[in-house]
Amino acid sequence: MTATPPTDPQAFLRGLFDTAVAAVSPAVCVPQHLPAPPKERTVIVGAGKAAAAMAAVVEAHWPADKPLSGMVVTRYGHGAATQRIRVVEAAHPVPDAAGAQAAAQMFDQVRGLSADDLVLCLISGGGSALLALPAPGLTLADKQAVNRALLKSGANIHEMNCVRKHLSAIKGGRLALACAPARVVTLGISDIPGDDPSVIASGPTLADPTTRAQALAILDKYRIEAPAAVRARLESPDCETPKPGDPRLPESEIHVIATAQQALQAAASYAREHGVTPLVLGDSIEGESRDIAYMHAAIARQIAQHGEPAPRPCVILSGGETTVTVRGNGRGGRNAEFLLALASVLDVPAWALACDTDGIDGTEDNAGAWFGPDIKERATERRLASADFLANNDGYSFFAALDQLIVTGPTRTNVNDFRAIFLPVSG
16 A cells, blocks of 8 residues: 655654654663673763663663662763663763763772673763863863864864874773773764764773874864863873774773664655655765755755656655854854755755754754745745854754744754755645
């Protein structure tokens, strides 16, 4: 039986997003990857926007008669109820003292372990800022200054985390060194385009293939005026992270348990069930938000005008992490910026949604936004010039004025951005 195409495009788009997020929730992806309890203790450590939810799922599935303790760090407002695992909340995306204190306490959790103990590390996107223990010679203020500059620079997540690893006392495999000789198992929910596990939360329990020379080159590439202590640290051999094959690292294994591709596959299945052809562009799209929007608009135009590369009704789906080089002083994350740029050039009847799967677009209180084919008319009625808002990096204010923000609250998972453009059979 052929499914009937959706008659409510907004509800269809929201259904796509909710389905994508549900497919990568800790409740779905953690249980099947839990290791067997060891002979002795199991210590939980971890960080990220999904860390508390992951810890709660571990508790729910761990044998009641087996020792379980430890702590995880998550963003303010992203906590979950736990009994045996301590949950600490800290700041993101710019670290604070709570995150630095928690990182120091995490070392206390793994000291004095034996080869019969297990360290289960739960990491997800956001962990880099949340585990903010400055390396020797640096202050929290130094790390905050570099973090703010990186966030505004347009650097991608691989570049940002390369720098962060080399300025940290815990990231880039340094926590793993402290766990030895205990066995370490890491479960990661990936917000990284390409799903490199060593980049998720800056890989606190994984060997780091990047170098301090690369970190210095990234600062130079984006013309970041780092504090003198930061540059001195990166110029010192002492800041180098443990590399693959380092004999000091304990026995370790890593499982990437949730990815953007899984979320996109779930959304694609939802689309088919509703009589819509999904066109998945990719799970690891990177680049400036507005440039990615222009590319998506060109594909939408090709579908609407020529039925290529997929027939209507069609929904264009994509994931990954775009960037925004901040030049204005407006409010808005990369998804709002994407939609604002898309709305300015999309000249065929379409509905669109762009949200962060963690429920937070940048530093705002919305997950993202949506719009329909009447957006230009509505903006004109309210005297909203999209070009002015785009120049000021103010997508949040634009969509708030049109009452088209999407607010979900924390989803307690994170596989990065989710974008969907729906093209009906006719306008």
